[in-house]
Amino acid sequence: MIHPTTRVLAAELPGHVGESVEISGWLHRRRALKSVTFLVIRDRSGLAQVVATGAGPDLPEETVLRIRGTVTANPQAPAGVELTSPTVEVLSSLAEAPPVGLFRPAVEAALPVILDGAPVTLRHPRLSALHRITAASVAGFRATLDGLDFTEIQTPKVVSSATESGANVFALDWFGRPAYLAQSPQFFKQAMVGVFERVYETGPVFRAEPHDTARHLGQYTSLDAELGFITDHREVMAVLREVAAGMVASVAERAGAAVDLLEVKLPEVPAEIPQLHFAEAMRLLGVDEPDLAPAHERWLSEWALREHGSEFLFVVGYPMRKRPFYTHPEPGRPECSNSFDLLFRGLELVTGGQRLHRHEDYLAALAARGEPVRPYEGYLRSFAHGMPPHGGFALGLERWTARLTGTDNIRRTTLFPRDLHRLTP
Amino acid sequence: MIHPTTRVLAAELPGHVGESVEISGWLHRRRALKSVTFLVIRDRSGLAQVVATGAGPDLPEETVLRIRGTVTANPQAPAGVELTSPTVEVLSSLAEAPPVGLFRPAVEAALPVILDGAPVTLRHPRLSALHRITAASVAGFRATLDGLDFTEIQTPKVVSSATESGANVFALDWFGRPAYLAQSPQFFKQAMVGVFERVYETGPVFRAEPHDTARHLGQYTSLDAELGFITDHREVMAVLREVAAGMVASVAERAGAAVDLLEVKLPEVPAEIPQLHFAEAMRLLGVDEPDLAPAHERWLSEWALREHGSEFLFVVGYPMRKRPFYTHPEPGRPECSNSFDLLFRGLELVTGGQRLHRHEDYLAALAARGEPVRPYEGYLRSFAHGMPPHGGFALGLERWTARLTGTDNIRRTTLFPRDLHRLTP
Numbered sequence: 001m002i003h004p005t006t007r008v009l010a011a012e013l014p015g016h017v018g019e020s021v022e023i024s025g026w027l028h029r030r031r032a033l034k035s036v037t038f039l040v041i042r043d044r045s046g047l048a049q050v051v052a053t054g055a056g057p058d059l060p061e062e063t064v065l066r067i068r069g070t071v072t073a074n075p076q077a078p079a080g081v082e083l084t085s086p087t088v089e090v091l092s093s094l095a096e097a098p099p100v101g102l103f104r105p106a107v108e109a110a111l112p113v114i115l116d117g118a119p120v121t122l123r124h125p126r127l128s129a130l131h132r133i134t135a136a137s138v139a140g141f142r143a144t145l146d147g148l149d150f151t152e153i154q155t156p157k158v159v160s161s162a163t164e165s166g167a168n169v170f171a172l173d174w175f176g177r178p179a180y181l182a183q184s185p186q187f188f189k190q191a192m193v194g195v196f197e198r199v200y201e202t203g204p205v206f207r208a209e210p211h212d213t214a215r216h217l218g219q220y221t222s223l224d225a226e227l228g229f230i231t232d233h234r235e236v237m238a239v240l241r242e243v244a245a246g247m248v249a250s251v252a253e254r255a256g257a258a259v260d261l262l263e264v265k266l267p268e269v270p271a272e273i274p275q276l277h278f279a280e281a282m283r284l285l286g287v288d289e290p291d292l293a294p295a296h297e298r299w300l301s302e303w304a305l306r307e308h309g310s311e312f313l314f315v316v317g318y319p320m321r322k323r324p325f326y327t328h329p330e331p332g333r334p335e336c337s338n339s340f341d342l343l344f345r346g347l348e349l350v351t352g353g354q355r356l357h358r359h360e361d362y363l364a365a366l367a368a369r370g371e372p373v374r375p376y377e378g379y380l381r382s383f384a385h386g387m388p389p390h391g392g393f394a395l396g397l398e399r400w401t402a403r404l405t406g407t408d409n410i411r412r413t414t415l416f417p418r419d420l421h422r423l424t425p
Numbered sequence: 426m427i428h429p430t431t432r433v434l435a436a437e438l439p440g441h442v443g444e445s446v447e448i449s450g451w452l453h454r455r456r457a458l459k460s461v462t463f464l465v466i467r468d469r470s471g472l473a474q475v476v477a478t479g480a481g482p483d484l485p486e487e488t489v490l491r492i493r494g495t496v497t498a499n500p501q502a503p504a505g506v507e508l509t510s511p512t513v514e515v516l517s518s519l520a521e522a523p524p525v526g527l528f529r530p531a532v533e534a535a536l537p538v539i540l541d542g543a544p545v546t547l548r549h550p551r552l553s554a555l556h557r558i559t560a561a562s563v564a565g566f567r568a569t570l571d572g573l574d575f576t577e578i579q580t581p582k583v584v585s586s587a588t589e590s591g592a593n594v595f596a597l598d599w600f601g602r603p604a605y606l607a608q609s610p611q612f613f614k615q616a617m618v619g620v621f622e623r624v625y626e627t628g629p630v631f632r633a634e635p636h637d638t639a640r641h642l643g644q645y646t647s648l649d650a651e652l653g654f655i656t657d658h659r660e661v662m663a664v665l666r667e668v669a670a671g672m673v674a675s676v677a678e679r680a681g682a683a684v685d686l687l688e689v690k691l692p693e694v695p696a697e698i699p700q701l702h703f704a705e706a707m708r709l710l711g712v713d714e715p716d717l718a719p720a721h722e723r724w725l726s727e728w729a730l731r732e733h734g735s736e737f738l739f740v741v742g743y744p745m746r747k748r749p750f751y752t753h754p755e756p757g758r759p760e761c762s763n764s765f766d767l768l769f770r771g772l773e774l775v776t777g778g779q780r781l782h783r784h785e786d787y788l789a790a791l792a793a794r795g796e797p798v799r800p801y802e803g804y805l806r807s808f809a810h811g812m813p814p815h816g817g818f819a820l821g822l823e824r825w826t827a828r829l830t831g832t833d834n835i836r837r838t839t840l841f842p843r844d845l846h847r848l849t850p
Binding site: 007064117138142158229386387425 | 520606619643845
């Protein structure tokens, strides 16, 4: 039984006009006028205004307070109510003033200041709002896949060989043996298709990216899904479409206040997201490189918006040589793959596709790339014992929130980012 | 739009009697009798029986099949239906036979065989059932805390200093700098109380435990919660009681078939879980050590069942010197702490308590233990800027499932365990 508390949240005050109530929170802002002092209190639900006659308590912002007072209607106050005749109790005092004014409407500090002071700066409503949107997004991801009969899994983050992309792994000492941080749950989620058919995982992945850019981090949260008994990659894309729609709906439902505060324009996810074959994209772009540069992604996104009214675009059929060895080729066009990227507002957000599923195809694919079989032995076991046609995708959570909110750097959508230069706080 | 599929799941067959349908799955068991051959097909929903006249297709178990046939009522068949006049198509053949008979009712193999062959052995219904219970448990954890207005967070798994318990950390090379795998999200979740008041995380933690026991792993999944504006640890215990009840309810609702298959007796979670002060527990046990040995935990669990009819027991008031430095002391009894363990069926399952929240109390606690302040600087920042009274708990997911299902070793409730000796598959 949760013991009843007498505490009322800021957002609940309009329902208590005329009552004596207790609120708790941080002193967000103190403004002393000639005859009254306003105390704005911040709690997890929002802000509450408290009015004390005279000078009121002289406390620095961020002091933690418990306040008893009378809820009084005042059309001028935020949400139409304020607390009057307050009795103020200090729960925690400050040892230091915050590095940024948390009460200011905008975050007036450079990124390093924000990141160095994260335990405090994240309290700024505009910064915490980003992470409420992240929490709502991941809830939407899970709810959508739960509804489609997926099973959640947890897989190892420490692996014995640096497979997958080969480079950019973090090395580790595991009880005296060399080991590596997992770059993705790819091999594990495929194996688990053999057990549950449909699986997802939401967890950290690690890339020793030597790039100091606004979109690369050493650790990020990967939202991974994989499903079996598909015909080809198009069923994976159909599931991803549902997931994107579910994530947007969850943000609207669970993080509405954050969306409003940040003035985020949530996208429409079309019932059928438009798609373009890679070869056709090359033709439209007038290039013949085997890769999409960031400028190409932006151009294609604009094209999709103009031609199809969609902020999302699937590019399918990437060249096999640009995709990992487990990628399934396009039937009748073996230089192309049954894979896709999902572009959203000018940026690649999701990569996915159909995988090989026959043991002999894996052996042939590794041989064709001149790769030894031995490091993949554990992985290949699933396929030796019968695996259905399957595919999946991976979505970077911090990138998603950044793109959704128009945030320029994923360090702002990561609680405590880890990169080339940053290991603290 | 999910493209409609013609596939029918095994569990849906009773609703299609008389129809021609298509099922897909693994050949779980093939039994050829004189005039008919039975093929049992396993998919994510369960088992379906297919009857072919004559010898039927001669395929090894685990071959992946798609089968079209007529759904025919037969009171002798499982679930009262079977597929007759089948047309069988092979989706994937086998390169190797499974290391264990997946169709046998019991898993007839030693633990190392099961773990070495995990990509295949986990397909055994009794083994996969354990992981369905895990998935349902973690869903219940999140749903309960979502309902109590908690916000989900993702925190770094790589940290710059080996704090918390000091020993048993995995060392890492982070772009040429020494770093460590996080042993818990403790410091981060406390900091986030300053932002969201109530937070949870479900993610991997890493302990370089040199113990080769049935309850220790190098990586496990920690279900962490932390909440602010509490009076003391009893509000944390009240939330934990709701969480335990929510997890049990979710297992009943979302993993009912797994519960039935494993004949799991789900516990009743009492409205008020009985509690015992550590000093009183020592008195009952007739010992005066400052620690509970495993035998003590078992005895106390039996006592709670006998005296209170409860499979859960809170032990509160552990000696301060046995708890981490951030633990809040018991008012008026400073050698005891406002902390607790939750015992379940003879084993400690959860540790939690109230934390210090005042900056000066942290400085004093570190000084009293002779610990330097510098490695904790990032952590202490939250407290320098005003933190409410708060507390929380951590629950080991794999231990929970093991205890709930009466499984003897947490390696069986971990998909791909990592320990002193094991880094694969």
